[in-house]
Structures are given as C-alpha cells and as structure tokens.
Amino acid sequence: MVDSVKVISHYGEKDLLERLDAALAAAGLGDGELAPEALAPLDQFHTRGLAATEELAKVAGLGAASMVLDIGSGLGGPSRYLASTFGCHVHGIDLSPTFVAAAHHLAQRSGLADRVSYECANALDLPYEMETFDVVWTQHVAMNIADRGRLYGEALRVLRKGGRFAIYDVVTGNGEPLHFPVPWSREPGTSFLMTPDAMRAALEAAGFHILEWTDRTAAARAWFDERRKASATGAVSQPLGLHLAMGTDFARMAGNLGRNIAEGRAGILQVVAERPR
C-alpha cells in the first residue's frame, strides 16, 4: 500500500488557515458569506475548476434529499457547490488534516456548515456502513491511489443500490512518462495513473455498471492554453489560488499537467457509474 504519510505531506502547507484568512481579506472577502464562485480559484482543486464540477453535477443524479460522499474532498469546493446548488447533504473525507480543517473553516464562512461536513479518513478504508450514501463523488483523487480495486470496492460498498458514482480523473495517455512535479505528486512514487481501459475494467470488476464515459482531454487542453495565454499577458494575478495550499511551486505543477496533456501523456475522464439494483 502507498505510504499515506507521503501523500499527506504533499497536500497542505503549514499555517494554511491563517494564510487563507489573510488572502480572503486581501481579496475583499474578509467579512460576509462566501459564494462558491468567489472561492473557486482556491477550492476547486482539479483541471477546469468549477466548470468541471458543474458538468459532473448535472449527470450525478443529485436531488435535495441526496446524501453524498465526496472521497478526497480537499479544500471542499465541490462539496459546497453541490450543497448550495442542490440543497443536498455532502460529507467529505480526506487524508489531509490540514485540508479537512480548511474545508470546515470555509464551510462556516460560506454559511453551509449545516449541509456539509468533513473528516479525516482513508478512501481505502471508509468508516461507514454498507449502502449509506445515495451518490459517491470523487474528483482528481485516484491518481494518488495504487489499489484501485479497493478504492472502487469501498465506493460500491457504501453506495445504495441504484446510486451513482461520479468520477472526474486523470488517466494515462500515450504511454510516455509524465513530467514532474504535477499537482498530485512531486515525484513518480506517489502517482498511479491508469489507462482508461484498465480503469473501466477495475470499475466493472468492483461491480459497477458504466452509465457514461466522457473524454474531457480536449476541453482540458483548451483550458490550459487559455490559462497560459492569460498568465503571459499578466491578465491573471489573484490573491486566492491553490498556491496558498500547495506552495510557491504550484504554478510549475499546474504547468506540467498542462504540458503532459498537450503532449498526449495524460488525459482527463468524466465517468458516471451505477451500483446495479
């Protein structure tokens, strides 16, 4: 099994809460309720940010009564978007205590603490009974997880029959090695991308029925192109961003992911699977 400590040490800079509050104040968001859109540059920690979350949410089968589990909830942007948009309850789990504390803090600042909750837990050993959730959700987490059979088995176990598993993940591309560091790993030892075929086989072997399989690589390539152009012209410079959580080398990590995608080394998939009734 992968060393969880290595994954935890990759995510979450020291004194994150203090730096978050300072950056929110610098962005003019020191007081009042925070909207998901305002926090999106900081708390949607995946390719294409809030737009990707909105797309996945449309096909995840969510309603106001849904109980949702967000596996690898990070800073909590996706869970807060789902709770505020659909009125559902979302519980996030994450390995990183720093991220769990930040997600809770941002939920309070967003007036959503009654509809979202977070705790430290490992995706490979979910502390819930069988069939606890109506929807299981995960975005850009599985790249840190070698044992996909166990990850998908745990997702199936806690999902009710007929419930959906909504996934947005990075996969391998043309077989060429990645340029590191990338946003989920500074070195190859904690990066476990699968081919799309192997991912599909692992989901089906766990017992899922695939409902939707969408390649989002072209959209991701276009998004990284836009970001590159905007940063070259100096059009993007904001106090709120993932550098707060990940450190000053985050720009290099994100740039490498864009390069890996542009060179065909990595791809992006949106998948919706169902636990058969």
Ligand SMILES: C[S@@+](CC[C@H](N)C(=O)[O-])C[C@H]1O[C@@H](n2cnc3c(N)ncnc32)[C@H](O)[C@@H]1O
């Ligand atoms: C790139 S971030 C994505 C966060 C969030 N899903 C989002 O899209 O905004 C990956 C997250 O997965 C978490 N993670 C990685 N391996 C995990 C595991 N085995 N169990 C729980 N969380 C894990 C990390 O701590 C990190 O917060």
